[in-house]
Amino acid sequence: MENVWDFFCDPQNLNAMTPAFLDFEIVRGGDEPMRQGQEIEYRIRILPGVRSRWLTEITLCIERDHFVDEQRVGPYKTWRHLHIFNPRENGVEMVDLVDYELPFRGIGSAVHSLFVNRRLKTIFDFRQRYLERRFGV
DSSP, X not given: OHHHHHHHTOGGGGTTTSOGGGOOEEEESOSSOOOTTOEEEEEEEEETTEEEXXXXXXXXXXXXXXXXXXXXXXXXXXXXXXXXXXXXXXXEXXXXXXXXXXXXXXXXXXXXXXXXXXXXXXXXXXXXXXXXXXXXX
């Protein structure tokens, strides 16, 4: 648990867990270990040739148990990501629960069906494969 928690508490490790197509870059706030109230600003590629600012805040952080990041500025209308760390006999189970809403109501719903849902699945699948290689299954 300590190794997994320490890995997630270092915002610089987000680069390794993020697919290259997002062109992920930490702009500010990623130079210290994660803590409640911390703001981290990123830039990501949301479409070819289109980059977006994404500012998140760590709104809850219970050491070696769970933490929450919430979007303050970014591509979503709302984004709340709960990371849960469950100790297991042979390691740690990590669970991601994401609540989000896209802007532009009806158009957002169509964009979600055509693009966003698939893209999020690709991103979290990439993260899972990376963590399995990094820590073992």
